[in-house]
Amino acid sequence: MPELRKDPIIGRWVIISTDRAKRPTDFLRESVEIKGKGFCPFCYGNEEKTPPEILAYGRNGGPPNTPGWHVRVVPNKFPALGIEGELDRQGEGLFDRMNGVGAHEVIVETPEHKCTLATLPEKGIEDVLWAYRDRMLDLKNDKRFRYILIFKNHGEAAGASLEHTHSQLIALPIVPKRVREEVDSSKRYYQEKERCIFCDMIRQEVESEVRVVNENDHFIALAPYAPRFPFEMWLLPKQHGSAFENTQSPIYASLARILKDNLLRLDAVLDRPAYNFMIHTSPIGEESNEHYHWHLEIMPKLTKVAGFEWGTGFYICPTPPEESARFLREAKLTLTKP
């Protein structure tokens, strides 16, 4: 008999298949391969082919937009939003709109075309996290913005259009619906209980163990109780923290370690799947609070079902999180070559 489970944070019910639970080998898809063919605007020597850089780490002297960097942030050449202009809010009868003011940046994670985020050294991943933070702090000075979204599409199946490993940042004049729901629901929980719902969840998961993939000094990796997708995974700071970008420095090194470790686990268990990840942090102006707990959500792209889930908010997850946590926990990390 399958199970219906409710996500404790936003109250979404999902169906978890139990009888014919899908194992990693049951998902037919292509592994993400880096072919390295053709021109790449993110490789050394092609810096002039991107818009002028916003940030670069690692270049000791020398002019901007030249080789020598380790991490490089540039505006997206085909931005979803435009950086110029004031917010112009308009009504049109029932409808509301505003002009699409925002920032859309690309974080090139390494000059090495053949690397993935998982195979970068820990220090390299940590630098990427610092670049996320530096860009967030800078963009928060712009009073037009209400939210800064960091995300990564890895592999074509997950929406990546260039294979050279990179993440993206979008600064928005509104808070995305899913984040708003999480923050508002956590706030209601806090108002009732004076406890953070994520902290409560972490305590319970540590006790029951079955959905814990692993942990380190500052982080825990969980398969969530009511996942929408098989092998979905959340990385959460063990101590309450409401904003990714306002964290103590050692946290970034610790996140880099657990992120690398778990991306390698996904690669090992699912044979280098395409995936998305995103950071959920508090909205701008609400950074310091006791109710919202920032985290990173990783979703391997294993299944094809699409429009139906989009249209209903109703998900069928073919692998129970207890199973996916076990597979990930027991993964043999043969791919570890930093």
Place this chain on the structure above:
Amino acid sequence: MPELRKDPIIGRWVIISTDRAKRPTDFLRESVEIKGKGFCPFCYGNEEKTPPEILAYGRNGGPPNTPGWHVRVVPNKFPALGIEGELDRQGEGLFDRMNGVGAHEVIVETPEHKCTLATLPEKGIEDVLWAYRDRMLDLKNDKRFRYILIFKNHGEAAGASLEHTHSQLIALPIVPKRVREEVDSSKRYYQEKERCIFCDMIRQEVESEVRVVNENDHFIALAPYAPRFPFEMWLLPKQHGSAFENTQSPIYASLARILKDNLLRLDAVLDRPAYNFMIHTSPIGEESNEHYHWHLEIMPKLTKVAGFEWGTGFYICPTPPEESARFLREAKLTLTKP
């Protein structure tokens, strides 16, 4: 400059690209082809290969599970939920679960393997709609259920695993999140204004015309103001109605006509795309109301972006609905061969 638009019903903001708006030919994908190779459990003569039928139209006499039917409803051979057993609600600390009680049925829309829903005669489509209704009314006698979801996956890219044209029905002991949000938001609007928000929207769209694809006696086809997907389309009854299954008989014939017409338009404009559609109707026990307006949502599967949108509730639509409505309105329906 792109535009940010807010869906008036559930308040979701989306980005609409305007500068480099994508035209139909900009979407690279495969057309849905019916190959007709191999064994098909939905063809005449293979009735014994499905679970025993629940409903069949068109067979004059003769035993069940034999040829002669026009529309046939069978239990899904690999159901997402189990039909046996009581609802058993349990808590587990923070978490809520219940056993996965529900119905999962398949509506085989025609015995013709080579047909699509779009190429069926209008009468055939009407029969499919009557089958939806008959199954909904029957399942609503089961006190365990709170919602009945009708949906269709057309083409492999949209999640169809068998190519013989069919729809699906899932009866659930909970109301899916997206439906709950729509119903609750419409209710709040009604409480404030004593008007249905969908009726208001239809009035405004008819006046402005730009997003109307077409209409007939009882229905209007719109590209919604704040779509998540390019060429998304909604079919709405022009007169207020809160439940698909409690509609007057002529409505089904009218819906069959506008559905066929618009599926043919999608086929013509987008060269037979994969698509999903779903019917949003009032939850069980709330059927008769002034605030919720049932409708059918059609989402062609044109873009690949996936996990990111799932994880954030944040969508970038590369084609403004005014453009997609114009393309669909001006479509040459050369494919019309009933």
